[in-house]
Amino acid sequence: MPISSLRLAVVSLGLLALAACGGRAATTPTYQQELFNSGTSPFAHNFDATVNATCEAARRALLSQGFLTTMAQPDTVDATKNFQPTADTHVVVSFHVVCTPGENTANQSIAYVNAVQDGYTLKKSDTSASVGLSVLGSLSLPIRSNSDAMVKISSETVPAGKFYDRFFNLMGHYLRTVPRSSPVAADEIDSKPLAPSLIVTSPELTPTPIVVEAPAAAATAIQAPEAAAETKRQAQAAAASDPVAASAAEPASAVVH
Known part of the structure; x- marks a missing residue:
């Protein structure tokens, strides 16, 4: 009995040791490394600018580094850039920026x-592939072809670090250097209406009458028809009183007319 108990104890200790080694060898799943804490995020940055101005600075920053913007919206910017480290490898970096x-x-x-x-x-x-020719018997001719294709082997989010810090610094540079207009707040506009008495009595607002004087030649031309009409009336009055004088004055009145 003591020997059996000793063997049982040794076997139990061995199993416990194996279990402990197996526990240390097990790795934590990747998704369990996400902390989701409420502290400062390395993927976010605050800017003293509007949403549109911030996204515009992000777009300019990406364009200045050779990225191709695939979709640009007032609050979203997407961009990509291709790299080829070696002849047989290809890397694509995709940027996604959201402004709130x-x-x-x-x-x-x-x-x-x-x-x-x-x-x-x-x-x-x-x-x-092989082709059999019945005429020549069981002769097979091998046909070989090669086909090359790019196969995706990895996809990973760029970890936090200096990479994002450099991008945020470049965004701040464009926010400081690119001119932009800002709306004037409503509480900064001060308007005062003018009093009605000031508008009526103001000499600058009093209308000045315009007097147009006719030239002397124009006045003479206006008076000439009136004189001719007066002469004609006098001739008609004389004709009514003296028919003989009227016959002599009629040619003169015709000339005046």
Whole structure:
């Protein structure tokens, strides 16, 4: 009995040791490393600018570094850039920027940035086929062809660090240097209406009459028809009183007319 108990104890200790070694070898799943804490996020940055101005600065920052913007909206910017470290590998970095209002929605905003790195490699595959010719018997001719294709082998979010810090610094540079207009707050506009008495008695607002004087020649031309009409009336009155004088005055009146 003591020997059996000793053997049982040794076996139990061995099993416990194996279990302990197996527990240390097990790795924690990747998703369990996400903390989701409420502290400062390395993927976000506060800016003293509007949402549109912040996203415009992000777009300019990406364009200045050779990224191709695929979709630009007032509050979202997407961009990609291709790299080829070796002849058989290819890397694509995709940027995604989202701008949201900050604590003060008028002139503060938050930029959330996420970059994903996708890796590709060149895969070569050989295919062969044989053709049998009945005329020559059981002769087979091998036909070989090669086909190359890029195969995606990895996809990873760029970890937090200096990469995002450099991007945020470049965004701040464009926010400081790019001119932009800002609306005037309503409480800063001060208007005072004028009093009615001031408008009536103001000498600058009193209308001045315009007097147009006719030239002397124009006045003479206006008076000439009136004189001719008066002469004609006098001739008609004389004709009514003296028919003989009227016959002599009629040619003169015709000339005057």
